[in-house]
Amino acid sequence: MKGGARCIDAAQLAVLRERYPRAFARTPRERAVFAAILVGLAAFVMFGLYQFDASPVRIWNGLERFGKIAGALFPPTPGDAFWDLVKAMLETIGMAFLGTLIATCIAFPLGFFGARNVVKLPLFRFPIRRSFDFLRGVDALVWALVYVRAVGLGPLAGVLAIATTDIGILSKLFAEAIENVDRKQADGVQATGANAVQRLRFGILPQVLPIMISNALYMFESNTRSATILGIVGAGGIGFHLSDRIRAHRWDEVGFIIIMIIVVVALIDFISHMLRTRVIKSGTNRALLLETYHEQQRAGVR
Amino acid sequence: MSSQASAAIARFEEEFARLRRRQRIQLLVFAAILLALFFGAAEVSNFRLDRLLAGLPRIGEYIGKTLPEIRINSFFGDIAYWYYGFFRWLGLLLDTLLIALMALLFGSVGGFLLSFPASRNLSGNVVVYFICRRLAEIARTVPEIVYALIFVVAFGIGPLAGFLALSVHAVGAMGKLYAEANENIDERQLEGIRAAGGNWFEMIRFAVLPQVLPNFMTYTLWRLELNIRSAAIVGFVGAGGIGQELYTAISFNYYEDVSAIVLMVVLTIMIIDLVCERLRHKIIGKDNLQ
Missing domain, CATH: 1.20.5 (Single alpha-helices involved in coiled-coils or other helix-helix interfaces)
Structure with missing residues (x-):
């Protein structure tokens, strides 16, 4: 590279710059658009902060108070309720597990009804798909509050809340998995003289089952996170203790509970991830492909 | 034979x-x-099964109570009666939207900055990588509403607390997602920039960003969908938006308000989901054409 004709000197560079301006810099129009976007964002932020009533004094005082709180989180201590907290944590996991299990059982048939290649008439499919949207559009915490009113305080409300949202999410994911199956296998089963049920059982189910299990496991993982907060509205689990300690400003205990949540969630994530990898690997190649697709879909729903 | x-x-x-x-x-x-x-x-x-069976009819009863009475001959009057607080709720819903969008902006900028030191292949320093990655994971594991509870104590009741809560959570969640996208890039382009004498920032700008930007944009749109859902509930603990109103309606048994507000929230979420999906397909489509 040293010296030779391959190197470009300043004059050549200037020529090139003139001939291909876009390779060297943005056009004035692009620069104007970029600047306009920046100005717009800045204006939006100013408007937002104004709307939130965020004066510098308020932010400063808040940060100071937050600093004190953050300092008070350490050293974390369970107070005198360590076993109560452990019990509440187990209750949280139990709620997530039951909610997911119930939702999976209900979403399994619903998924077939929402799939384009099973229910062919859009007239039937449309209201089913929209009701999935409605179920998952309402957050589990809202359902929890409603169920607490209907069935009373306690984890039952939490289980039902998780199940309700999950029916919406899982049915949608199941329906999409079923829509994406390889038709040829189902056709092959049909060609041997199978009826509609046998076609589902031997042509479609083997393809989608690994994905369904993987999705259910993923939802269990995500529900463990949601279940930690349902107690805030009285629907059982660790959330009750957490909001109780925050309202009483017992920050060291808050710190302990938060660490507990982080550890348990990480543990459940790890176990679920391990199981999911095994389930998917035992499936076909297609399952692997669909799983990558669903990985993206799920990031959207949760 | x-x-x-x-x-x-x-x-x-x-x-x-x-x-x-x-x-x-x-x-x-x-x-x-x-x-x-x-x-x-x-x-x-x-x-217990008996508790579940005893509870189920009461759930039906409750949902029945929230449904408004709408007769054909006084249809518009009934709708107006049902949605008597429409403009107040609309205002609160806009607040909710603002919380979600502001948190999206701060969360994506924060996550963007955090993602480079939190990527194994870009951070260059194992300790920095480890700390940043764990920080992002911890920030995203703690639920928004827990941050909201704490920020309400620190910053007072109102949307500021909700915005901050969602932002902190989003920084963690997006930092992790972005970092994962960074780790999946084609390393040869990094080497190309390095060989041409580019420094770390030039490497990020010219080797990493062109590869990950479409991913970042889809993740950001996903985040918007999640943020809207969270912004609608942080009001439960006093952190602004429509949640406060919904909480009051449910707690004080203003049955018809519950259905009215829930319907508005769900419709908003559905619209946002739809818009995001369109935009996502557009981004992915453009990406595939290139």
Whole structure:
């Protein structure tokens, strides 16, 4: 590279710059658009902060108070309720597990009804798909509050809340998995003289089952996170203790509970991830492909 | 010949029966484990069938009560009566939207900055990588509403607390997602920039960003959908938006308000989801054309 004709000197560079301006810099129009976007964002932020009533004094005082709180989180201590907290944590996991299990059982048939290649008439499919949207559009915490009113305080409300949202999410994911199956296998089963049920059982189910299990496991993982907060509205689990300690400003205990949540969630994530990898690997190649697709879909729903 | 064939068939049958047996045993073991887990979970979370059956009719009753009375001959009057607080709720819904969008902006900028030191292949320093990655994971594990509870104490009741809560959570969540996208890039382009004498920032700008920007944009749109959902509920603990109103309506049994507000929230979420999906397809479509 040293010296030779391959190197470009300043004059050549200037020529090139003139001939291909876009390779060297943005056009004035692009620069104007970029600047306009920046100005717009800045204006939006100013408007937002104004709307939130965020004066510098308020932010400063808040940060100071937050600093004190953050300092008070350490050293974390369970107070005198360590076993109560452990019990509440187990209750949280139990709620997530039951909610997911119930939702999976209900979403399994619903998924077939929402799939384009099973229910062919859009007239039937449309209201089913929209009701999935409605179920998952309402957050589990809202359902929890409603169920607490209907069935009373306690984890039952939490289980039902998780199940309700999950029916919406899982049915949608199941329906999409079923829509994406390889038709040829189902056709092959049909060609041997199978009826509609046998076609589902031997042509479609083997393809989608690994994905369904993987999705259910993923939802269990995500529900463990949601279940930690349902107690805030009285629907059982660790959330009750957490909001109780925050309202009483017992920050060291808050710190302990938060660490507990982080550890348990990480543990459940790890176990679920391990199981999911095994389930998917035992499936076909297609399952692997669909799983990558669903990985993206799920990031959207949760 | 035929004895050979029948022997082969017998071998096949034997093998088939063996596989079936193994499958059945596996199935039984899994069923047993699942059942044990089910009873364990039912035990710790106090889940009883009789309580569930007693509760189910009350849920139906409750939902029935929230539905407004709408007659054909006074249709518009009934709708107006049902949505008597429409403009106030609309204002609160806009607040909710603002919380979600502001948190999206701060969260994506924060996550963007955090993602580079939190990527194994870009951070250059294992300690920095480890700390940044764990920081992002911890920030995203703590639920928004817990941050909201704490920020309400620190910053006072109102949307500021909700915005901050969602932002902190989003920085963690997006930092992790972005970092994962960074780790999946084609490393050869990094080497190209490095070989041409580019520094770290030039490497990020010219080797990483062109590869990950479409991913970042789809993740950001996903985040918007999640942020809207969270912004609608942080009001439960006093952190602004429509949640406060919904909480009051449910707590004080203003039945018809509950259905009215929930319907508005769900419609908003559906619209945002739809818009995001369109935009996502557009981004992915453009990406595929290139």
